[in-house]
Amino acid sequence: MTTATPATTPMCATTPLTLHTGTPLPDPTEYRATVGSLQYLSLTCPDISYAVNKLSQYMHRSTTDHWTAVKRILRYLVGTHTNGLFFSTQNTPSLHAFTDADWAGDKDDYMSTGAYLVYYGSHPIAWSSKKQSGIARSSTEAEYRSVANTTAEVTWIKSLLTELGIKTTTAPAIYCDNKGATYLCANPMFHSRMKHLALDYHFVRNHVQAGNIRVSHIHSSDQLADALTKPLSRPLFHTLRVKIGLATPRPS
Structure with missing residues (x-):
């Protein structure tokens, strides 16, 4: 080949x-x-x-x-x-992540694909693209499950950095392009229609209330994790690839 x-x-x-x-x-x-x-x-x-x-x-x-x-x-x-990830010596020691889900994107079983990209400063250090276990009954549910998985990953990375003696000054931000899922993270009221998501709901909400993370809404055009949830057209894929941080090698 x-x-x-x-x-x-x-x-x-x-x-x-x-x-x-x-x-x-x-x-x-x-x-x-x-x-x-x-x-x-x-x-x-x-x-x-x-x-x-x-x-x-x-x-x-x-x-x-x-x-x-x-x-x-x-x-x-x-x-x-020749493309790859470039890690610069000049970097801000802060954590943030992008999370996204393609609701019912699988045409065989109609399960959703969840994905996340975790950044340490401007450098991507962890990512995942995985089919969710169980059928989501709404796009909000699919996105919220993805937020929960991202929260677990960010929490683990934050703990690892602490063990290495590296402390972050601000709560890591998780960027989600679904307003329903974003509002649900900060809403202290538990809605009955989301009771089948009780574990994920309380897991994320407790971390938000404790100040360990914050979930923020972003526009879909700024969602970098979109490239990890579905096939994209050439222009959009190339745009997101550059934004993710993949580029040709720089001179040493």
């Missing part, structure tokens, strides 16, 4: 993948091995996190369409092999 024509995005935004698209592969060994290798690569490449997570869901029933999608990721990597 090193001489293949580069792809501009890791996944096609107009042709959704499902469990039954394509013809089952007679021998899925190569598919599984390649996706397994890409899982390691996604630890340093947030731009392929969603695509790798999506294709990992078809390990048990790999088809020709899924294999074509895997090769598209490899073609994308051919064209972006």
